[in-house]
Amino acid sequence: RLQKFLLAYRNTPHATTKESPANLLLHRRLRSRLDVVKPEVGGRVAYNQFKQTMARPRRDHDIAVGDRVMARNYRGRPKWVPGVAVGQSGPLSFTVRVTTPRGSFTWSRHKDQLLGRTTDPEHEVSDQEGSEFLVVQPSVDPVTSSAPTTSGPDVSQDLQTAGARRYPLRDRRPPQRYQAGV
Numbered sequence: 525r526l527q528k529f530l531l532a533y534r535n536t537p538h539a540t541t542k543e544s545p546a547n548l549l550l551h552r553r554l555r556s557r558l559d560v561v562k563p564e565v566g567g568r569v570a571y572n573q574f575k576q577t578m579a580r581p582r583r584d585h586d587i588a589v590g591d592r593v594m595a596r597n598y599r600g601r602p603k604w605v606p607g608v609a610v611g612q613s614g615p616l617s618f619t620v621r622v623t624t625p626r627g628s629f630t631w632s633r634h635k636d637q638l639l640g641r642t643t644d645p646e647h648e649v650s651d652q653e654g655s656e657f658l659v660v661q662p663s664v665d666p667v668t669s670s671a672p673t674t675s676g677p678d679v680s681q682d683l684q685t686a687g688a689r690r691y692p693l694r695d696r697r698p699p700q701r702y703q704a705g706v
């Protein structure tokens with residue numbers, strides 16, 4: 525009985541110090557029956573954190589000095605500017621030499637703000653220019669195209685108005701306000 529009493533006393537926080545005597549003396553909490561019954565949270569938290577780090581998708585940051593990269597542009601368009609990694613200014617930071625329409629600059633960028641580049645920017649620009657001139661034909665409903673058209677101008681007018689507005693016009697009226705004379 526005395527041992528149970530002393531264990532309870534030594535594990536109970538003191539009113540003045542807000543610490544238990546065992547914690548003050550041994551710098552740890554003594555193991556009691558409640559510690560055996562309640563689940564240990566620390567091990568479970570550590571295991572779940574380990575699982576999260578293993579499941580996290582990792583990007584390979586294989587950037588070295590002299591590599592051609594795409595650097596994030598925070599000054600406007602385009603968002604990514606081609607450049608060359610000139611130096612490494614920190615464990616994860618690089619100095620990048622870029623050429624923008626405004627001129628040639630040296631930027632300091634983090635690895636997350638750099639992308640590896642394998643093709644020349646001239647080829648990428650020419651591909652983008654060619655895609656601007658692609659004409660997309662509107663899809664025609666097969667039922668509408670197979671049906672005989674009797675009035676040509678009416679159908680074309682309906683297609684133009686249907687293509688212009690996706691939703692019908694909203695009926696807007698002025699609010700009815702309280703008037704003293706009514």
